[in-house]
Amino acid sequence: MNQRLRTLALALVAGIALAVLLVVVVLPRFRPHVFSGTVIQSQTPAPTVDLITSTGERASLGDFEDQVVVLYFGYTFCPDVCPTTLSTLKKAMDKLGSSSDDVQVIMVSVDPERDSPEILDDYLGFFDPRFLGMTGTEAEIAEVATVYGVFFQAEEGSVDTGYLVSHTANLMVVDREGHLKLIIPPDATADQIADDLDYLL
Amino acid sequence: MTITDTRVESIGAPVPRPLTRRPWFLVAAAFGVLLVLGALWFKIFEPIQVLPRIRLAPGFSLTDQSGAQVTSEDLRGSVVLYTFTYAGCEEPCQAPEPTMAAIRNRIGEVDLGETAVRFVTISFDPENDTPEVLNARAGAMGADGDQWIYATGAESLMKPIIGSGFKTYFERRDDGSFAFDPALILVDGWGVVRGEYRYQTRSPDTERVLNHIGILGDEIRNSHGVTGLAYEAAHFFLCYP
Numbered sequence: 431m432n433q434r435l436r437t438l439a440l441a442l443v444a445g446i447a448l449a450v451l452l453v454v455v456v457l458p459r460f461r462p463h464v465f466s467g468t469v470i471q472s473q474t475p476a477p478t479v480d481l482i483t484s485t486g487e488r489a490s491l492g493d494f495e496d497q498v499v500v501l502y503f504g505y506t507f508c509p510d511v512c513p514t515t516l517s518t519l520k521k522a523m524d525k526l527g528s529s530s531d532d533v534q535v536i537m538v539s540v541d542p543e544r545d546s547p548e549i550l551d552d553y554l555g556f557f558d559p560r561f562l563g564m565t566g567t568e569a570e571i572a573e574v575a576t577v578y579g580v581f582f583q584a585e586e587g588s589v590d591t592g593y594l595v596s597h598t599a600n601l602m603v604v605d606r607e608g609h610l611k612l613i614i615p616p617d618a619t620a621d622q623i624a625d626d627l628d629y630l631l
Numbered sequence: 632m633t634i635t636d637t638r639v640e641s642i643g644a645p646v647p648r649p650l651t652r653r654p655w656f657l658v659a660a661a662f663g664v665l666l667v668l669g670a671l672w673f674k675i676f677e678p679i680q681v682l683p684r685i686r687l688a689p690g691f692s693l694t695d696q697s698g699a700q701v702t703s704e705d706l707r708g709s710v711v712l713y714t715f716t717y718a719g720c721e722e723p724c725q726a727p728e729p730t731m732a733a734i735r736n737r738i739g740e741v742d743l744g745e746t747a748v749r750f751v752t753i754s755f756d757p758e759n760d761t762p763e764v765l766n767a768r769a770g771a772m773g774a775d776g777d778q779w780i781y782a783t784g785a786e787s788l789m790k791p792i793i794g795s796g797f798k799t800y801f802e803r804r805d806d807g808s809f810a811f812d813p814a815l816i817l818v819d820g821w822g823v824v825r826g827e828y829r830y831q832t833r834s835p836d837t838e839r840v841l842n843h844i845g846i847l848g849d850e851i852r853n854s855h856g857v858t859g860l861a862y863e864a865a866h867f868f869l870c871y872p
Contacts, residue, residue, distance in 0.1 A: 468821050472686045576791040579687035579822045581703045598690055598704060613821065
């Protein structure tokens with residue numbers, strides 16, 4: 431009788447341990463990924479971006495085939511949201527480790543008048559030398575920004591800053607197949623961005 | 632003739648139980664079948680319907696009928712129904728505004744919770760449609776300038792905004808009139824296009840657009856926590872109306 435009770439107790443303990451293991455370790459692995467950004471189910475390729483890069487060449491999204499591209503619209507004189515977002519992106523890239531080689535961060539300048547390729551290169555290199563800048567004529571930038579849902583407009587600043595440019599600060603993520611896949615809000619954390627990018631990779 | 636009894640032969644050297652009769656396999660198989668049946672049930676009966684997230688709506692800065700600036704950022708957070716026309720659109724030109732007005736008159740039937748609904752009619756004729764002209768047109772159509780606004784912008788940006796952004800055709804004819812698609816485009820608070828109602832494919836009847844705004848309202852009100860996962864599943868299984 432004692433033997434049977436002991437066996438029963440052992441089976442009960444083993445069963446509970448197994449259930450805990452299932453809930454804590456196994457089930458989370460099967461939990462679907464919940465994007466922190468908004469998923470777009472676009473069947474058509476992401477709108478064309480064909481501009482001058484911070485390294486001086488002309489490049490388009492097609493040149494980053496097989497990479498996940500994170501597009502950000504900002505400018506180097508930006509006092510607050512741009513440096514914050516770029517720092518967060520740098521942290522997200524660090525969290526991704528070696529996988530970050532398959533991610534290309536591109537900042538399209540909404541201030542082409544002041545942001546020459548060289549200035550963009552210097553500015554982005556401060557955050558991460560792998561980040562790429564893009565610029566072009568005002569008309570080219572306006573066209574690209576419009577189709578990516580980005581509004582921008584020059585506004586009065588101070589003597590120190592010169593004019594400012596208010597702009598939409600979302601991150602747009604284009605997947606390896608060239609489809610616009612995610613819109614990430616500017617207040618997303620590095621962990622959230624890294625998780626979303628990691629899933630897409 | 633010798634009769635061989637396999638059971639007798641197996642004594643002393645037990646034959647391993649086939650894989651398909653092992654308890655863990657049966658449990659895993661039952662779980663798999665349940666999962667597949669659940670997915671099929673979700674796809675066939677569509678307990679939750681959602682509108683597809685089609686693409687990003689364009690970013691813009693326009694001038695409304697009062698001469699004030701209106702940007703895509705000002706409209707972020709609201710559900711917005713867009714139409715495109717020009718003030719010179721008179722019979723037999725097919726104006727989209729009567730459908731817009733009918734939807735606006737019945738928008739109170741739809742529960743969008745705290746989310747505001749805005750109606751925006753964009754003119755692709757900035758050369759002639761000054762704020763005064765737009766104001767007169769808005770008045771004739773019953774647009775109040777608050778919930779329903781008329782706006783236009785720089786001529787050079789009309790094609791990028793309406794053509795490339797909203798994927799809506801318009802072209803100036805030699806006589807100064809326009810050929811255009813009197814489409815209605817539904818955009819959510821994230822600035823994502825969720826519905827396109829085009830005359831050349833299907834008449835955008837009021838009932839259908841209102842129903843879709845209602846579906847969007849359900850998603851906005853309920854898409855959080857566990858129900859948020861169910862809504863994402865509905866997107867994954869393309870449970871579209």
